[in-house]
Amino acid sequence: MPHGRVPPPARNLIGGEWLPATSGAVMPMISPIDGQPFAMIAESGPEDVDAAVRAARTALEGDWGRLTAAERGRLMLRLALRIEDEAEALAQLETRDNGKPVAQSRADMTAVARYFEYYGGAADKLHGEVIPFLNGYDAMSMREPHGVTAHIIPWNYPVQIFGRSVGAALAMGNATVTKPAEDACLTILRIGELAAESGFPPGAINIVTGRGMVAGQALSEHPGVDFISFTGSPEVGQAIHIAAARNHIPCTLELGGKSPQIVFDDADLVAAAPVIVNAIVQNGGQTCSAGSRVLIQRGIWERLTTMLAERFATVEASPAEGALLGPLISARQKARVERYIDEADAPLIARGRIAQDAPAAGFYVAPALFGPVDPTSPIAQEEIFGPVLAAIPFDSEAEAIAIANGTEYGLVAGIWTKDGDRQARMARAMRCGQVFINSYGAGGGIELPFGGVRKSGHGREKGFAALYEFSRLKTVVHRFT
Numbered sequence: 001m002p003h004g005r006v007p008p009p010a011r012n013l014i015g016g017e018w019l020p021a022t023s024g025a026v027m028p029m030i031s032p033i034d035g036q037p038f039a040m041i042a043e044s045g046p047e048d049v050d051a052a053v054r055a056a057r058t059a060l061e062g063d064w065g066r067l068t069a070a071e072r073g074r075l076m077l078r079l080a081l082r083i084e085d086e087a088e089a090l091a092q093l094e095t096r097d098n099g100k101p102v103a104q105s106r107a108d109m110t111a112v113a114r115y116f117e118y119y120g121g122a123a124d125k126l127h128g129e130v131i132p133f134l135n136g137y138d139a140m141s142m143r144e145p146h147g148v149t150a151h152i153i154p155w156n157y158p159v160q161i162f163g164r165s166v167g168a169a170l171a172m173g174n175a176t177v178t179k180p181a182e183d184a185c186l187t188i189l190r191i192g193e194l195a196a197e198s199g200f201p202p203g204a205i206n207i208v209t210g211r212g213m214v215a216g217q218a219l220s221e222h223p224g225v226d227f228i229s230f231t232g233s234p235e236v237g238q239a240i241h242i243a244a245a246r247n248h249i250p251c252t253l254e255l256g257g258k259s260p261q262i263v264f265d266d267a268d269l270v271a272a273a274p275v276i277v278n279a280i281v282q283n284g285g286q287t288c289s290a291g292s293r294v295l296i297q298r299g300i301w302e303r304l305t306t307m308l309a310e311r312f313a314t315v316e317a318s319p320a321e322g323a324l325l326g327p328l329i330s331a332r333q334k335a336r337v338e339r340y341i342d343e344a345d346a347p348l349i350a351r352g353r354i355a356q357d358a359p360a361a362g363f364y365v366a367p368a369l370f371g372p373v374d375p376t377s378p379i380a381q382e383e384i385f386g387p388v389l390a391a392i393p394f395d396s397e398a399e400a401i402a403i404a405n406g407t408e409y410g411l412v413a414g415i416w417t418k419d420g421d422r423q424a425r426m427a428r429a430m431r432c433g434q435v436f437i438n439s440y441g442a443g444g445g446i447e448l449p450f451g452g453v454r455k456s457g458h459g460r461e462k463g464f465a466a467l468y469e470f471s472r473l474k475t476v477v478h479r480f481t
């Protein structure tokens with residue numbers, strides 16, 4: 001299988017150089033496809049993180065900081081084209097590293113190129129304002145970068161999350177330090193190589209691999225960091241929030257969800273059923289915005305659950321290129337998902353299969369549809385991060401709203417109804433960051449501001465909104481005579 005050109009063992013990208021961990025420590029990468037080690041990465045410590053933060057600061061004070069917004073944008077557009085040129089090799093590497101089917105890895109490469117294109121094009125479009133003030137004064141606001149931004153990235157969509165977060169930060173002139181997840185980081189390292197080839201000055205993009213508890217924690221606590229972007233679990237998100245508070249710096253937290261798809265009895269079920277299944281099965285359900293609950297109005301319960309069951313039963317967890325469902329990321333994640341399935345306190349409506357040619361040591365889990373599920377039960381409340389869908393019946397609109405908003409999370413909601421008034425009411429009633437009507441955009445939408453409320457986190461990434469997050473406003477008042 002092609003591996004891209006990451007040299008084994010992969011090294012950290014610090015100040016434009018590829019460096020091993022100062023301690024010399026390395027750690028193995030396990031492929032989810034067959035459970036076998038296939039590469040080594042640097043197991044970095046606080047001293048490596050410190051070197052990366054210093055390199056970012058040096059870049060801000062040097063060549064990177066001196067670039068105009070248009071020049072930054074041009075570099076980003078060049079990187080987008082390099083990613084497109086290398087998309088197939090990157091996708092193959094991502095699949096080996098992360099396990100997702102190649103077709104889904106290809107979509108991720110299209111998305112990361114698009115993030116650099118989108119934010120590269122936006123780099124010189126966000127500017128300050130002149131504010132009407134007193135006679136004899138000019139008052140204006142200007143946008144500035146925070147400085148050194150830290151990006152702590154999970155394993156589920158490594159390059160997409162790298163693109164959306166590092167792309168927006170670079171566009172606004174920040175210098176970045178990324179700590180990818182230890183379970184999937186090789187493709188981010190390869191994009192680091194492409195960035196260097198595209199002409200990014202040393203230190204604008206730094207990448208340090210290693211363990212979250214060591215390298216991730218050192219980065220989040222580093223006093224030289226001015227802003228943290230974190231995507232991952234609520235537990236670690238809370239630790240990041242505390243670390244940011246200790247250093248008095250802002251952060252964005254994107255912490256997952258328990259997103260509902262709400263299907264009313266007038267909905268187009270033929271359109272809804274495949275979208276509902278895809279939204280929980282694609283990427284193995286390891287998507288923060290996965291539609292992991294389906295709320296079904298009682299009059300269509302039988303019809304829709306039958307349609308969903310038919311689709312679920314045909315889904316195979318498989319290493320095939322075009323599979324809808326590949327292996328999960330790790331043995332730990334597989335065990336976690338299987339535990340939820342084994343302990344589910346609801347009837348099993350349908351179960352998919354594991355393909356016969358799936359390697360026995362790979363991390364495959366057959367998808368499961370449960371229902372009717374009590375809205376208070378663990379599989380209706382907790383983020384499983386696997387291909388497990390909880391079907392919950394409801395009678396009235398008010399009940400649907402109460403169930404939909406009745407978890408600690410609030411990231412995305414899908415509303416399926418032809419009634420325009422109900423669409424408008426429901427969109428307003430959802431306590432979350434994104435609402436899709438008669439569609440569902442799990443994972444998509446580069447242009448669409450994205451983020452949550454409560455346990456799903458706060459701050460917005462994607463779209464133009466991210467540029468506001470990754471910059472700060474300065475007011476300048478100029479008295480003249």
Ligand code: TAP
Binds near residue numbers: 155179236
């Ligand atoms: P996390 O532990 O939250 O990992 C996310 C990122 O944070 C990784 O880069 C991780 O590095 C790093 N990290 C871990 N501990 C850290 C610390 N103390 N300080 C700073 N950074 C730290 O997620 P996970 O263990 O991979 O997955 C656990 C559960 O979290 C999943 O089952 C799922 O429910 C949820 N999750 C949600 C999302 C999204 S998109 N919302 C993504 C992933 C997981 P290492 O990987 O090297 O430890």
